[in-house]
Amino acid sequence: MIKNDIVQVIEKKTGFSRMKALKMVELILNSMKEALSNNEKIEIRGFASFKIVPKKSGFGRDIRRKKQIRIKGGKRVKFRPGQDLKKL
Amino acid sequence: MIKNDIVQVIEKKTGFSRMKALKMVELILNSMKEALSNNEKIEIRGFASFKIVPKKSGFGRDIRRKKQIRIKGGKRVKFRPGQDLKKL
């Protein structure tokens, strides 16, 4: 499923034009991205929760050169599936 | 951020009633849940991708009894943040 598939669902279920449906999807995704950008957690019961956690990883590996690589800290988005997504 | 926060964004940006805005959010989340239920992966460029992967974990732990617990296989939803969510 890609973004356009979701847009089509909106079109069918609401009768909106493709552009209007696309706008709906973008609005929702953008508001979620913005919340995460502000280090805010998101919790949607029955779907999932997302939250920002500090990144501590220290090493990785460059396969080609077969040597370790230093990984800088930062932030990560932690995802946790909600109940509905656990019953799969 | 909770579901209602997203609904409010839709209300403001579109002028929809709360109920209509809520319906939009539900429609989108449900279509995503349904896709995952069908073992379908979801890929939204710039946001994130979700896909179903087999659960292989074999052990867990019961704190109270302090002993290992066998964990049965199943499915998991793997989440990968898109580019926009990595620039946080």
Next chain:
DNA sequence: TTGGACTATGTCATTTTTGATCATCCGCAT
């Protein structure tokens, strides 16, 4: 429709998650 931009894949060592359970906290439907 097309190509530019973004994602998947494969690799290794270290970091992080997983999973059951209970109590506490909180989303959100009524």
Next chain:
DNA sequence: ATGCGGATGATCAAAAATGACATAGTCCAA
């Protein structure tokens, strides 16, 4: 506004993800 059902945190050991990079594959804006 309330309460019910769902989510979080803590715990430990084993299992899986992370991260850089190049290539192949694909999403999606114009």
